[in-house]
Amino acid sequence: MSVECGYFVCTVIFIYLYALLAMAEERRQKQCTVILPTESMKAVAESVGVGQLQEESCAALSEEVSYRIKEIAQDALKFMHHGKRRKLTTSDIDNALKLKNVEPLYGFQSQEFIPFRFASGGGRELHFYEEKEVDLSDIINTPLPRVPLDVSLKAHWLSIEGVQPSIPENPPPAPKEQQKVESTEPLKVVKPGQEEEGAIQGKGQGATSADGKGKDKGLIRLKPRSTHELSVEQQLYYKEITEACVGSCEAKRAEALQSIATDPGLYQMLPRFSTFISEGVRVNVVQNNLALLIYLMRMVKALMDNPTLYLEKYLHELIPAVVTCIVSKQLCLRPDVDNHWALRDFAARLMAQSCKTFSTTTNNIQSRITKTFTKSWLDDKTQWTTRYGCIAGLAELGSDVIKTLILPRLSVEGTRIKAVMDGPVVSNIDKIGADHVQSLLLKHCAAVIAKIRPQPDTVEQYRAEYGYLGPMLCSHVMKARTQAALQAQQVNRTTLTITQPRPTLTVSQTGISGSTGPRTPSIIKVPSSLTLMSPRPGTPSQPSPPATKYIVMATSAGASSTQQVITLSSSQSASPVTSTVPSATSTLQPLVKLESGGGPGLTGQRPVQKYIVVSLPSSASSSLESKSSMLPTSISSTQLEAGMKLERSESPGASTQSPH
């Protein structure tokens, strides 16, 4: 086999190089054996007009080509190293080809991943580089993209006399993980090489050597002392920020809060901030200064939003402050006029957020907080303001809490509200309070009831169950249902626009199914569309079957990105729980870990689509036999009746070949 021939073919099938590299990665153990399949040789030969290639020639060619490709890849690595990069780019391969005096391949100039497509059909598999036909006038008419920025030089201090300053240009001095480790496992040895530690101990002795010595001598390991000395700059910063946060200029405050929420170097200042907030709340609650309390809560929010901070160590100061803002009897000077309810809502949301983030089995924040709220709520003497705060705090903790703690007390609360509303006028303040509590309860409970209660909603039933609030709840629930239905449609529509077209699948399906006719609906054989099958509430013929939840996940190796779908529906509710679909924020956690089938588009193997269908039996037994017809996908979804819709459609590629 002549060298030229080898190079020639290797140029042609250059696109396999990526696939080969991926394969080599997988099969590192069997380095000898990675060789291109002979079919590829045939395909390449056909592409250049050689019809019948002997099997032996193919085998010989593929060996030769594999060898040449490896040779080129090894040379390309050199260019990568000298280019001071970690990622091999196409230009490296071009340069390596040049080194071998082979014409480089043009048209593959991409810094990032090259979207090779995979297709198979008629027993053949192909990777190809899709080049779309481009209309010249389109290009001319589109406005020019922004000019890429020119290279520029920026200087900053990486270290000042051995200590790394915490400025945005430097990485955060203590990464969040480390802060977490420090707070949750204080006895664990701090990893060496952390800048802060390294710098401080660099003056005396290396971090690890100190630790190592301690270990060797069998001494009791002490909790690492964290120093919180502030440099002059930091002190200035602290002063500026706190002043701006509670000052009168709103623009400045926004800037300061932005800085708190994004600056990576605040770790050192956290104790000061938390003390500032806690003291501030203490003082201002007494003085009934609503504005300042709001500002302080916004600071808490900003701190929690900062991705580089781990607040766990300062919760003992922050949580009381936040809870104070939720349940305090009086937060403002004129409780009848000022909107302190908004502050309570906001603080309640903060509380819920910190519960979600920091609650562990050790600190039990969530249960402690829940207990606190419940206790004061149950107390008859509690004022309406506090009552409102307690309910808001509980309601924010999620639908489970509402279901178990609030719903049972709705009737009791209803009578209490009724007493204030219909009874003799005690005070205007009480009336306002009762009014707010009522709307709060309606707001939070309606959504939950809409989920758990089967249709139809009748006022009588509601009244029987929930007492005074029943009729109002009923109307709210109905409103919630229609809204959810509306949203579901919108969600459907958005998925349509978001999902990437994946023609790959179209092709592979024909290969798999071999027929273009309407497919028999079955869960496993669902093509690319990840439709969910569950008995629809819209089909009344089935008398309220037990709620079944499906999580359908699929992956396809041929897709350019792994797609995950978690779909949840509950048949008892009047509407699919659309809100859970993309964000999965509901109580339902995905039970199935997705196994992705190798690098997208790189493996060179047939993409394997995996569907994992999990059913979550709710109260009753699950009914898998409840197969509704396979739902067609996105396009048709708009035609569906309101009651019958699918949660999430996937892959418009499939839609193009759907029988509709």
Next chain:
Amino acid sequence: MTLHEYHQSGDRILHGWRFPVLNLAHAHFIFKMAAVQGGLVDAVEEKDIKTEPSNDSGGNNNAGEARLLSPSPGSSASAGSAKSTTGAPEDQSTLLAVLQFLKKNKLTESVDILRREAGLPEDVLDSKGTDSSGAGSGAAADSADAAGGDASSLLSRVTGSSSAPAPAPTKAPGEDQPDVNVVLSAYSQQGDPALYGVYYNGLKRFIESVLDCHRAELSQLFYPLFVHMYLELVYNNHENEAKVFFEKFSGDQECYYADDLRVLSSLTKKEHMRGNETLLDFRTSKFVLRISRDSYQLLKRHLQERQNNQIWNIIQEHLYIDIFDGMPRSKSQIDAMSGSLAGEAKREANKAKVYYGLLKEPEIELPLDDEDEEAENEEGKPKKKKPKKDSMGSKSKKQDPNAPSQTRIPLPELKDSDKLDKIMYMKEATKRIRLAPDNLPSICFYSFLNAYQGLTAVDFTDDSSLIAGGFADSTVRVWSVTPKKLRKVKSAADLNLIDKESDDVLERIMDEKTASESKILYGHSGPVYGISFSPDRNYLLSSSEDGTIRLWSLQTFTCLVGYKGHNYPVWDTQFSPHGYYFISGGHDRVARLWATDHYQPLRMFSGHLADITCTRFHPNSNYVATGSSDRTIRLWDVLSGNCVRIFTGHKGPIHALAFSPNGKYLASGATDGRVLLWDIGHGLMIGELKGHTDTIYSLKFSRDGEILASGSMDYTVRLWNAMKAYDDLETDDFTATTGHVHLQDNSQELLLGTYMTKSTPVIHLHFTRRNLLLAAGAYNP
């Protein structure tokens, strides 16, 4: 054998002749040392013999297929002189061999010149050359006659001998390339392929059964034996047996050979062996093992008892066993030194004397102020480069005994501006911060923003006023980091208008209109991999993938010269600390020494077995160090062209080198994330600094040599206590004859600080004259 030996012999052979520069295919041979007393200037004469045309044609007619790399294009010719001894007939025969070679490659012009120079009659070559010129080497061998000095017989003798280096010229690969076949034919011995595994296994079992103290040493045999046995199998077309053999035993090899094994594994056919660099490396350079006499005897006895000729043959033919008397080395000692492509360095290779001391600073009349005056009295020697040098203990009033003589290589004379700069330097030096473990330097980081992963090289001027960056898009950019902006010189027409007598003429020649903070230099046609400022800040060098090195003027911001010679990517280049000379090295495995006013290299340093990845000048300009992908570092003598040191121990391609300011030590960093410290005088490894987790791209000693800074791909700058590394070494290590040092694992104690950047690989480090550390890299969001 390497080219430098050839230089030696070439010198001997050609002594007395004025010998022109020959341009032989891609290679240039400098038989005449341009640097001999007369200085380098007389080399200009060489220019009158232009060999460019022949060079081009030679390059072109086989450029199409000849890009398969061979270690050195010239080495095949140099092989001709490899065996030559001092006798006159031998000399002539060598010459004939060269002529023969030239003729065969149709470099008739060169032939004529050489013959004229040598005073050989035309018929000498013709009568003896014709019969062999057409034939392959086999035929040439047959035609050897009794004359003894016959060129063809010499050629065949040389190429047939297995000790010859890489006789694979870039000339046409394939069928008409006898040399590669000759090289490979050493593998053609026939053994039962099935028995290879048995032999290997037998040896393995034997080595496992010997005493512990010998086992580590004998284990070194595994890798070279494995490679050669595999290659033999492949060469003899036992493809499947080779595959089985590889799979069975590749797992046993040391992990640091993984890269080579990967290359080897792809080589499964005899056809692949032709033109494969790695193969040629294994084959042409004997793998060097250092084994104690006891262990060696043990091995020999075993092999003789078992009559294991197969293995014995490989050992005899392909391995070089450097036997030493004394205790066998421990596993850690062996591991510290092994890892290179061709085993350890032979002990003799590091025996040559190296003048590592610094040159005396020239006398400069300083307009000293009082403060400096005092310093002068104390120091007793104000002209020294480093006023605090006495702390280093190596320099005193008299000439350093380890320093080369001032005129060992001719250095350019100092210009007035240079003297001014020296004065500035000394003033700054007095304000220098004394670094110590408890007084770490501040680090100023220059981030290149929006570089789009394209930053490939960075350099700072010595006075830290300018930064240059080389980019993958072929551009070179220069920034001024001082308020002083970059200005071009006015055009010729405008210059005419200037009053040349005025005092500020230097200011007047600059064009204010062009003032800007940065300038872009266009000219290369490939990524710029190496970049270096001249010490006087007037020039900038850049080396690129396009095979050229360009010299740019920082006055006019234009390209002055394109130095062609490397036909492959040039990975690195650096100016000499005294200016004028520069060194370059690249993919063709040859480092070249150039002078700015010569378009051809003055020296070629060949010997590396893989790409030369980085090049550095010794502070005294008498030596250059090159690091290579073959995982060795070589130190070359600029005067003689000899390789005077080979350092092995890295487990990956070397990407960073740094000399200590006193010239005694060398630090090297590689893709394996380790920094190794070397004592140049003794030729020993003296320290291993572990900590980085990725390729080290930059190393720099502080101005006093107390602290070593290393920058890496792992986004960190680390500071190491270099003084402690020297001190910790026991002095009797140097006196030990065995030439190996027991290193302690004290990296963590030596590490003074780690500074993480924000996803910015650190690709250059520089200490300012006041010991502020500057670092540079491109931010990769």
